[in-house]
Amino acid sequence: MPDTLSQTFSALADPTRRAILARLRLGEANVNQIAEPFLTRMTLPGVTKHLKVLEKAGLVTKGREAQWRPCKLNAEPLKDAAEWMDEYRVHMEETLDRLGEYLKTVTTTPRTDDDRNG
Amino acid sequence: MPDTLSQTFSALADPTRRAILARLRLGEANVNQIAEPFLTRMTLPGVTKHLKVLEKAGLVTKGREAQWRPCKLNAEPLKDAAEWMDEYRVHMEETLDRLGEYLKTVTTTPRTDDDRNG
DNA sequence: TCTTTAATATACCAAAGAGCTAATTAACCA
DNA sequence: TGGTTAATTAGCTCTTTGGTATATTAAAGA
Numbered sequence: 001m002p003d004t005l006s007q008t009f010s011a012l013a014d015p016t017r018r019a020i021l022a023r024l025r026l027g028e029a030n031v032n033q034i035a036e037p038f039l040t041r042m043t044l045p046g047v048t049k050h051l052k053v054l055e056k057a058g059l060v061t062k063g064r065e066a067q068w069r070p071c072k073l074n075a076e077p078l079k080d081a082a083e084w085m086d087e088y089r090v091h092m093e094e095t096l097d098r099l100g101e102y103l104k105t106v107t108t109t110p111r112t113d114d115d116r117n118g
Numbered sequence: 119m120p121d122t123l124s125q126t127f128s129a130l131a132d133p134t135r136r137a138i139l140a141r142l143r144l145g146e147a148n149v150n151q152i153a154e155p156f157l158t159r160m161t162l163p164g165v166t167k168h169l170k171v172l173e174k175a176g177l178v179t180k181g182r183e184a185q186w187r188p189c190k191l192n193a194e195p196l197k198d199a200a201e202w203m204d205e206y207r208v209h210m211e212e213t214l215d216r217l218g219e220y221l222k223t224v225t226t227t228p229r230t231d232d233d234r235n236g
Numbered sequence: 237t238c239t240t241t242a243a244t245a246t247a248c249c250a251a252a253g254a255g256c257t258a259a260t261t262a263a264c265c266a
Numbered sequence: 267t268g269g270t271t272a273a274t275t276a277g278c279t280c281t282t283t284g285g286t287a288t289a290t291t292a293a294a295g296a
Contacts (some may be wrong), residue, residue, distance in 0.1 A: 012202075013125075015121055026207065031272070032271090038222060043256065044272090044273075045256080046254075069273065078203055081203065082210065088143070092200070130281095184296070
């Protein structure tokens, strides 16, 4: 529902929206400028909607300058998301660890009688 | 749609699913064990569905032992997500940086006559 | 064999999401 | 005032999602 973390992850769960954020990393941009690369795939109102999702999630802030709406990246909500993910850093390397454990096993386990005789 | 990163973020965009992952950080668990804390809010098939989403996203693997399905956390897909977020680390500290800049301004600006006199 | 336990499948519903076209607002400019 | 540009709103689809209740599968155990 509308817990912040869910909203953040939900906003990130779309390639267009991630691309918009990536664009805004380079600096402020108006809606048309943001939309331009997507207009082959989607209409302007479509982009507007995505922007609104990002805005609601607090990842983008929109200013007003005459008829333009300069959009700015606000990465702050990503902090909580990153923090959440940090809890899993250890587990991300687990695969490698398990391989390490396995290698230790097959190389250091003392041989059994079967090993010696069979 | 089904690009991996979107699937990962989408899977994380639900508090129940995040709670399931948190549970699995403590170790393997069967479906009933996983479901138990949620049964006040939701039915077992509901939890099964969430588990399937996590499974499809590769965040959980399900084994089979008689009639039980021991579930295990697999944090590997989080790597790409974390990597994506890392690109924004700089921007996350921007707020703090701006505060820092501000503090520098207010503490190092030479005092005015007003400051001195009154 | 019959019953219990663990889990999934099916079928349904309501709400949300992503997209479109067409219409509207708002500001600037001639 | 009328036209142009920037952007949003409205209204409409279609699909996905999150949930339910009920039925079914599969294994264990009496």
